[in-house]
Amino acid sequence: MKIALRVNSQDVEAEVEPRLLLVHFLRERLRLTGTHIGCDTSQCGACTVHLDGRAVKSCSLLAVQADGCAITTIEGLAADGVLHPLQAAFHEHHALQCGFCTPGMVMAAHELLGRTPMPDEAQIRAALEGNRCRCTGYQNIVDAIRAACERAGGCT
């Protein structure tokens, strides 16, 4: 099937098999390998991308379902070689170790801050419900997200 979509502000057209998962399309066809796969039951969030501004798990969508949509992946966040404030906060707060969950965490956190400009710690922890990390114990991730939104003038 033919699909047309925007990925990281670029128009993309492709011929795909109906059963191709969006995450495989992004990773293997577009070579946007920053979006990861950590499970097969939609439980880990490593594959989180933005679809029309909403955070979605790209392992639980088919590529054909993204037809006509705008997608942002982790590769689309930093502009002109400058880290997005969330990415910078993850760096400053040691919020990543192996880095495998990180793109999904950043994309999920990004949506949270868009939705809830002043989240408290409990809200941040709750919002990360769909994202698993096995390395960090989450504390530094929570701190990074708080720092990023404080810098943006939010957070209590």
Added chain:
Amino acid sequence: MKHAAPEGGIGARLPRLEDPRLLVGGGCFVDDLQVPGMLHLDILRSPHAHARIGAIDASAARALPGVAAVYTGAELAQFLRALPSAGGLQGFSAPEHHALAIERVRFVGEGVAAVLASDRYLARDACEAIRVDYEPLPAVTDPEAALAVCAPVLHEALHGNRAFELRIGNDTAEALAGAERVVRGRFVNQRIVPNTMETRGALAHFEPWQERLTVWLSTQAPHLMRRELARLLDFPEHRLRVVAPDVGGAFGAKNNPYAEELLAAALSLRHRVPVKWIEERQEHMLATSHARAQTVEVSAGVRADGTLCALHYRLVADMGAYYHAITHVGPMMTAALMTGAYRIAHAATDIVAVFTNTTPTDPYRGFGRAEAAYFVERTMDLVARELGLDPLELRRRNLIGRGEFPFATPTGHVHESGDFGLCLERALARLDYEGARREQARLRTVGRYLGIGLATHVWRAGFPSVPGGKGYVVSGWERSTVSLDPSGTARAVIGTSPHGQGIVTTTAQIVAEALGIRPQDVRVIHGDTDALAHGNGTMGSRSLVVGGSATWLAARQLREQATRLAAHLLRLPADRLVLRDGGFADREDPAKRITLAAVAAHAQAGPRDLPAGMASSLEATALFEQPNFVTCFGTHVCVVEVEPQTGEVRILRYIAVDDAGRAVNPTVVEGQLHGGLAQGIGQALLEEAVYDTAGQPLAASFLEYATPRAGDLPRFEVELTETPSSVNPLGARGIGEAGTVGAPPAVVNAVLDALAPLGVRHLDMPLTPQKVWRAIREARA
């Protein structure tokens, strides 16, 4: 020669150098790699825990478009050796373990057939098209049940399911008989799944015209894998290159030469095409090593004054269906450390290792030592309760004192140095122990159940080599090469293979400290067997204590070389030189100066005008091995509230004080602690790889297996102490495993302390709401 510490040297909280790439999606994990023409490998796995394999009909699968080949175990065995099965090397009889099962499957998830196809979807289609006739056999998953005379036998060539028996320790019978009191208990350290966020994976690329095989592996030990692959494939080791690209967590589970990685390499050689295999999460739950799975029956002999005089364990260790590379080592380490932080003159463990119809067990963060700490810390709480003593008081009476090192235990281990009381007192001060006890008493009067749990844990890191080891040997040394570029930047090539530990940053800090340059000017290269001829890898919390020490020694040697050359060029005695800001200067006349770059460029230019005996490049290689394990220790205090209506456990405070020996980067050290704590708390409260009696795994995906999420964990209060170790030049201690060692006993002791007024004596992990609720209900009934 003196030098001023550069910014970002040892002790600095430098943000990690490895981060930026990973933050923008620029990491490179195995599945991110593509080689033109590569085929995908998929494995058909057994749905039975125990069955005889009858006919395998792969004709339909072979006929599918895009399918290049299908192999069964019997077909493979014609050209592929069996997997390493380390037990056999220790004089224990070891079962044969093949990359794919032959004639019989012995656990759910064991590979039965392998498919090569042009993409991963087609490979899966082909797996589903293979028909296998199984004749199911009775299975046994409980290790105690597997020891019964009438139990189904896994390996008919061996004697029953007893893998091996071993006693470690001295005589305990007499001391127990003479004890005023003997406290008994039975503790289970349950089977868990490592669950790295990146599953395992491999990409093998054989280039026939170059006679070269490159294998990208999600591994923590590329050099060990090179050796094993060369041996198993009969492929010349010097033509084999193993690369660990970015690795998304390993935690001990990516040490083993597994079937699938071997298959990818073997089939790449055979078919002369690149072959990729990526494990799915549900496969990971079945096919990657499980961990822990130990049960002890404890007898602790106590004197009236509250000192322990004897400790005996009968330890049943579940090996799973086969041995992985070092499966058998776990219970031995548990035995070696069974006396924990305490002075107990008589101690012994009788190990009974057992085969069951389950996934093989192998290392996971804290291997053997987490079990030891859990058992002894639970024992201390049980003893305290039976004697009517405060668990803190009991620990104080038995703790090995600061002046008693080196301290030899009755189980053959020597604690090289330490200050166990230091961490304990710091943790108590932070909590206000007395105040917390008063609050607990007050809340009890209003029906609220607060619990305080202590763990004064001890473990060990950075294993030394075992002399004369045969077969699957993991050596204790590590190697680093540090060199100076003609432009004055430096590079360090290291034999450890970090995958989240921040070793790139700490290595750069160590080199920066030694050379007086910025860590940003140090490039750290690792994980590629073509970049460093020999190394051992990252495991057992050795990367800093052993690998970091090798780097430190190499960088110091390099500095000596550079200093000698600088002195020669400046026509000054070396002890007049100061190294700072990237150059050497005369202490008495700072205008006399030469940059590090100029020194390096001079050396590079050729063997003229060099001090006697100096080679024309500035490079040093050092090998380091600890003479003994480094002793690692800390105290964790956990405060919980148990909700009696629901059985829910809420962690109110979690204090961890661990000794880093020397924290090269305190932020990284704290991060290591955080991660370990999350895994340890996960084991205490959430995680378990459960099987039903027929051998079916009941937790085979993230739907049923609960690794902790952000909302499951408290905010950690972490503190570091620095008591220099005596066995490595940095004075560093291992920290990577501290969390998984200390957290399970601290949390479980806290919960049982909360339940004490109800008379609940012990509960086995994980302390799920249901288990706690049931215990409360039974206690009240």
